Amino acid sequence: MSGQTPTNDTADSSPICPVGESQCGVIDEVVALRGEVATLSEQVRTDTLTGLFNFRHFRQALDQEMERTRRTMQSTALVMVDLDYFKKVNDSWGHEVGNQALVSTAQLLRSTTRRLDIPCRYGGEEFAVILPATDLMTGIQVAERIRAAIETTPVMVNGEDIGLTASLGVEIYSALKEDTPEQLIERADRCLYKAKQQGRNQVCHGTFDMGQSEAAVSEEERDALSDFFGDDRADEE
Numbered sequence: 001m002s003g004q005t006p007t008n009d010t011a012d013s014s015p016i017c018p019v020g021e022s023q024c025g026v027i028d029e030v031v032a033l034r035g036e037v038a039t040l041s042e043q044v045r046t047d048t049l050t051g052l053f054n055f056r057h058f059r060q061a062l063d064q065e066m067e068r069t070r071r072t073m074q075s076t077a078l079v080m081v082d083l084d085y086f087k088k089v090n091d092s093w094g095h096e097v098g099n100q101a102l103v104s105t106a107q108l109l110r111s112t113t114r115r116l117d118i119p120c121r122y123g124g125e126e127f128a129v130i131l132p133a134t135d136l137m138t139g140i141q142v143a144e145r146i147r148a149a150i151e152t153t154p155v156m157v158n159g160e161d162i163g164l165t166a167s168l169g170v171e172i173y174s175a176l177k178e179d180t181p182e183q184l185i186e187r188a189d190r191c192l193y194k195a196k197q198q199g200r201n202q203v204c205h206g207t208f209d210m211g212q213s214e215a216a217v218s219e220e221e222r223d224a225l226s227d228f229f230g231d232d233r234a235d236e237e
C-alpha cells in the first residue's frame with residue numbers, strides 16, 4: 001500500500017525506439033498515453049480539494065489492510081475525524097474559509113501520521129485515517145495527537161483564528177474479530193458520535209475489554225499516553 005501522498009507510481013521503463021531509428025512516433029504516443037493513464041489513476045483515488053486519498057481509495061485500502069491483519073495477526077487501527085460545528089464555520093466565515101479549514105486539516109493529518117498511514121477524506125467534513133500494524137493504545141495516541149494539532153493550529157481569517165476543533169473515534173480490527181469493513185467503520189463512527197455527544201473536541205475509542213462499549217480519553221489517560229509514547233511516532237517511517 002502506498003503512503004499518505006498519492007503519487008505517480010508508474011515504473012520508469014521508457015520504451016526504446018527500434019534499432020537504427022532515433023525517433024519513433026508510436027513510441028512517443030505510448031509514452032504520452034502512459035503519462036495520461038498515470039495522471040488519471042491518481043485522480044481516481046485523490047480528493048481534489050485536499051489532495052488526500054478519496055473515499056474510493058479508502059475502501060480499497062481498508063480491505064487490503066484488514067486482509068494484511070488476517071495474515072500477519074497485527075491489528076489495523078481506524079481513526080474517524082469529524083470537524084466540529086462545521087456548518088457554523090461556513091455560515092459565519094463563508095464556504096471558501098470552510099475549504100481552507102479542510103485543506104489545513106488535511107495537512108495536519110499528513111504531518112501527524114507516519115508515511116505508511118493512510119489519511120483520507122471520507123466525505124464532506126469527515127476524514128478517516130487507516131493505521132496499519134497499529135494497536136488500540138497507539139491508535140488512541142495518534143488520534144489524540146491529531147485532535148491537539150487541529151485545536152492548536154490556527155486557521156486565520158482577517159487576522160482572526162476561526163477556532164477549529166474536531167471529534168474523533170478510534171477502533172481496531174484484530175484477526176480475532178470477524179468484522180466486515182462496514183462493521184469496523186460503524187464501530188469507529190459510534191465512537192466518533194459519542195465524542196460529539198460528550199461535548200466535541202475529544203477522542204473516544206473502543207475499549208480494551210470488547211465486552212464494554214465506547215470510552216472517552218480522560219485527562220489522566222491523555223497525560224499517561226503522551227508520557228508513555230513520547231512524541232516521536234510522526235517521525236516513524
Ligand SMILES: Nc1nc2c(ncn2[C@@H]2O[C@H](COP(=O)(O)OP(=O)(O)OP(=O)(O)O)[C@@H](O)[C@H]2O)c(=O)[nH]1
Pocket residue numbers: 049082083084085086087088090094095096097098099102123124125196200
Ligand atoms: N466549505 C465546505 N463545506 C463543506 C464541504 N463539505 C461539506 N461541507 C459542509 O459541512 C457542514 C456539515 O454540517 P453538519 O453535518 O451539520 O455538522 P456540523 O455543523 O459540523 O456539526 P457537528 O458535526 O455536529 O459538530 C455542512 O454545512 C456542509 O455544507 C466542503 O467541501 N467545503
